[in-house]
Amino acid sequence: MTKRLEGTVALVTGASSGIGAATARSLSAEGASVALLARRRERLEELAGAIRADGGTALVVEADITDQQQAEKAVSRVVTELGRLDTVVNNAGLMYIAPVADASTEDWDAMLQVNIQGLLYVTRAAVPHLLKAAEDSPRGVADLVNISSTAGRVARPNTAVYNLTKYGVNGFTEALRQELVPKRVRVSVVEPGTVDTELSSHLREGVRQAVETQTKDMEMLRPGDIADAVNYIVTRDRRVAVNEMLVRASEQTW
Template sequence: MTGRLHGTVALVTGASSGIGEATARSLSEQGATVALLARRRERLTSLAEKIRAAGGTALVVAADITDQPQAAAAVDQVVAELGRLDTLVNNAGFMGLGPVLNAPLQEWERMLEVNVQGLLYVTHAALAHLVRAAQDSTRQVADLVNISSTAGRVARRGTAVYNLTKFGINGFAEALRQEVLAKHVRVSVVEPGAVDTELSSHLRDGVRQSIERQVRGLELLRPEDIADAVTYIVTRDRRVAVNEILVRAADQTW
């Protein structure tokens, strides 16, 4: 398969559904060999089969990125089996919404584990490989894309801890961008608005119904819309760095 990413390797976390799945497909269509990382092996296997049937190359890596040894081993496996790592898309996420008062602490802990610690673990393991890829590839650039959220820009009632994780992702990305730009590793964030994915399935009863009322009447974004933004970022010439893309549903006010 040819394309702008031919000869590169891309790792996508949270690749078993939604934005991660769509992003893996899109990068594969551009010629990248894609490593699919998530916990649900059966879903990853199914996606890999679809990518291969379309003429692409995919590697299944089943792991829990909230466990640091598993996250590091997953990155090591990708580089060992595919030879390099040019693109990392930190997509895995968990959304738990609702008021702070009387909130279940396990929801907060899960958001911090997935949205922050998991992202940090994978980034820590991958960064040196991205630096090497930028040095030895014909494109002379590598990319690290973090999937954030409109909740990383706008704080609203009922989203406090989710805001905490997504504002944190944005701050981390900007500081890291400044550290590695001279090494030709581009660091970007994509901030999706309301997207039709499984993310809201994690919400508690009552909270889920409230969110459903909030988005009622909106034409939700599709995962492919966010995948398009990621693909746009990583297919630019090395002289171009697209550091941030905010993608809202057209009728979304927040």
């Protein structure tokens, strides 16, 4: 049976763990050659080895997307070595939560740099290649998927700056979607709820304990659940555009 993404190339940021790694494997299983972009080369090499062992094609791209030149070079390398770029999944992100009054402004800067600037730099570098791919792809379409959060829909105490970044991702995604609609590049946003990843390990101890208490009776989403959402979006026929997908854990109320 023909795989739905056969002959295409996908780039996944934040691919060294969690949602990014799961998404890369899912897209590879559909036949896409995948470029794995993150800072942790050892993790990327391990994932690439697993994808190749399953018969897929994987390119390791070590880069810091908060540096515009690195982001641009990373995208350029993907196109040079894999020949094209049909799908981009902007997954890299940080979550630091704390009351505004005593939050670390360094944490704020880090979130703004990764969640906003990194996403912008990769998107800006990738869009010309996505436009070209949409013109000559047998599928007749290219895809850009931004991974946001329920925090892009629901503001809560202690998450103000994280909310700021994710509301921003949602607004940027919708505006870009409208720009690229006539050119057959679909732009989508996925808003995961509580996912069992290492993201919460970045939190300081007291905040982490509060989050763990809040979610202790909840069966959290798994990274593969969000990978499934991305896979669904990018494998639709060109007549179908899934602009937004909200995926919460079954017991999650916020």
